[in-house]
Every structure is written in C-alpha cells, then in structure tokens.
Amino acid sequence: LPRKNTSLPPVVFHWIPFIGNAVAFGINPVNFLQECQKKHGDVFTCILLGKRITVCLGPDGHDFVFNGNVKNVSAAEAYKHLTTPVFGKDVVYDASVTTFMEQKKYDVPLICVYVEFVKAGLTTESFRLYVPMIVEDVLKYCQRFPMTGGRLNLGECMAEMIIITASRCLMGKEVSAALNEGETAVLYRHLEQGISPINFMIPNLPIEVNRKRDASQVKLTALFAGIVKRRRESEDNLNQDVVQTLMEQTYKDGSPLPDHHIAHLMIALLFGGQHTSATTSTWAIIHLAQDQQLIKALRQEQLEVLGSLFEPLTLDTLKDMPLLDNIVRESLRLHPPTFQVLRKILQPVAFDKTGYVIPVGHHICAAPMVSHLDERYFKDALRFDPYRWMRGEDGSAELESEVGADTTTDYGFGTVTTSARSAYLPFGAGRHRCIGEQFAYVQLKTIIAIFVRLFDFELPQGTIFPESDFTSMVVHATDPCEIQFTWRK
C-alpha cells in the first residue's frame, strides 16, 4: 500500500505496538539492520520499546547523523539519561553543547597531540613516556601467568591490562594506585554496570544495580576530587597527565574548572577508553591466535625495524610498523565496539538525498558496523585481512573524492580531519568524534607487540571462534574467549 506521508521513512514491520522490533534488534542488531536494509534501503524507522529510531546506513547516512546541526540534532538528549548518573553532573552530555566542546578541547592537549606526534614541548614528551610505561606495566602484569603456560581468558586479561595502562598514563599515579586497590576497583565495577541497554531504554529504574551505581558515583567523585585538592594544596604540579591539564585550564569566561567537573571528566575519560580498547585488543589477539602466519609476520616486522625482539619499543619505532597498525584497524572494522551512534531530533530535519523529513522526537541512528561488513565497501568483508589496508581498500577513498566531504574539527591547537561520509568510522566523525583514537592506537599496538614477543598462542583445540555479544552498550566477544599460550624461550 502507498504510505500516507511519503516524507517519512518506511517503518519496519512489527506485530506488537510498544515492543516493536525490540526482540529482533536485541538478539542481533547487525543481522536485523542488514535484513531491514535489504527490504527498505539505507533509511528506515524501527520501533524499540516505544522509541522511534530512524536508522541511516551507508556513507550518506553516516554524514547525515554525524554532521547534523546541533540546533536540530542532539547527542546529549540521546545519551544523558544514561551517562549523567555514571559520569556525574555538569560534564559531557550534562553540560551545554558549548561547555562540553570546551571540556573536550581541554582534554585534548594530552590526547590529541598523540595524533600528530609533531607538537613540541611537554605534551609530546609525555606521550613518548607512555610507550615504555605501557611496556613496563604489561610485562609486570604478564608475570602473573603460569610459567608452564595454559589457557588464558582474554576478555578478563585485556580489560585489566587496559585499565592499568590507561589509568597510569592518563590519570596519573594516584588514580592508578587507587584502581589497584580492592575497594576502588569495586566502585568502578558498580559504576560500569550502570551503563547498560536497560538503563538506556528505561532510565533510573529503582533496581539494586542503579542504587550501587549512584553510591559509587558519589564515592569515586569524592576520591578523584580529593586527589585534585591534595595536588593543589601540596603544589604537586609537575605531573604530565590529564588531571594536571584540567587543573590548569579555564573555561572561555576565565573561570577555572571546579573540582567536581575535573573529577567527573576523569570518570568520563576512563569510561570512554576502557571497554572500547579492551574489546579491540581481545579481538585482535583472538584473530592472531587463529592465524599463525600473522603472528610470525608481526615478529618479523619488529625484527626488521628494531634488529632484535629484545630492543625496547618506542613511539617512533611503533610508527614504522604498518602491519601492527593494520591489525588494530582491521579489528576495528570487523568489531567496532560502538556499533551504533544515536542522536535525538529537536527540529524536523530533511534528509535531502532521500527526500525524507525526520520528525521531532525521533532518534536517528548511524550503525557503521553495517557498512564495515558490506561487500560494496570491503571485498571479502567477513575475512580478517589486515593487508587490505596496505592495498588501499579503505572503504571511503572513492566517496571522498566524489564529494570532498571532509569534516575538520578544530580543537584549538590543531585540527583533526575525517570525512563523515565514509564507510569506515570506528571512531565516529564530526563534533562528537572520539578524542582518544591516537591514544588507543598507541596503547593497543604496544600491548599486541609485547604479547607476540612473549607468547606463542593459538585457539584451544575444539573451541569455536567467539561471536559478537550485543548485550551491553559496547559490543564484545562472547565468553569463553580463550587462547592456549606458552612462554617463548
């Protein structure tokens, strides 16, 4: 039947009004979206527990969602009910867009400079320090593994390595020490359990998980604000970490960041990089475990750059290892941790290329994972093939030259350019683009490089390669995600 209002995208068929497509979406959202795409093309609306979500797939859909005008399209309205109880008040999506953009900029001197490797001075020096720090922490962590080898639960192990290395590099000595203590680690776990699909769909249910989340938020804020206070009082101001950067900055009106803003931003940053990087390192290593030739090629690459596998890794030598780089890139293609990104429509928005107008109250959703797995953009898309990037199959080159749709984000001391009209967007695009990308790359590359030095590893006999588990906000590998390892001589 012809639709009554042709300016609205097609609605995906469902039997039960409020529930809508929630069951099919919940079981495997990517399969569901691929099926809808076959029927309706790149733009369609599904109903998920009463929310009307217009999915915009492909490079044009990405551009529409990531580059939406802030007056019409809001990330805060889509996410704040989920993130404010976890991060705290007045930061990120609980702040005005302008304030959040200022806060993002303030985080950047330490994070974005990693990107460029060219900035002189303190921040580049800090960055160079991180590689040996990560190496040291990974070596220390691996000493826990039995000398006789055995099975390793990769998910758990990578989550621990990421938090240890990220907190030491970015958050400084005090947070790192605190997170190693039992009580703080428990607070952190309670907080992370608050970021869940149920809290996204129905916020603030009076359930035990949320009570623990709220209590832990207050305690962690007090702990982090206490660190800031102690540093100020003891004039401990020579640290090269994000805490120090935030303490030294002011908002545009000249006012310093209140301590609770600093504490809440620290929590937000810890969360931004934890599950995303933990799951990426897990996938990278499990793919390596399946392909012994790749492990050998990675060792060979290190030998060619360093001369010996006993030479220390540095920022500069890591830069000369394209295969290692592409192992991370390809893991993010097949398994982008943030498989979908949402915005809420505040004013009706025309999606010009399609003739549709998306009404107020709808959410729009980009799901880069669907394009990452699409044969139109990536040949043999389901195959883990890091060499595809060396052959220039980046899923976006043609489109970019066709439209020249680059997005330049000016962080105030340098720019990061990404085209939102790309098929490959594991770190998003536009004003909400990830600021942790370069840190994540350095951290992940260092961990993988050390891992292949230390261990021979493979999938345990009789185990099945893990699948994507979509039950939490960040997609991870299904349990058990194990490898069989032995120490190399």
Ligand code: HEM
């Ligand atoms: C934003 C992915 C690591 C901090 C984003 C977005 C994506 C993403 C897709 C865009 C979200 C949106 O548009 O709604 C990833 C992946 C990572 C990673 C795949 C690692 C493999 C990190 C790290 C940090 C971080 C290490 C911090 C140190 C942030 C922040 C934002 C962001 C602050 C901005 C949110 C906004 O402006 O709305 N990330 N991220 N991320 N990420 Fe990451």
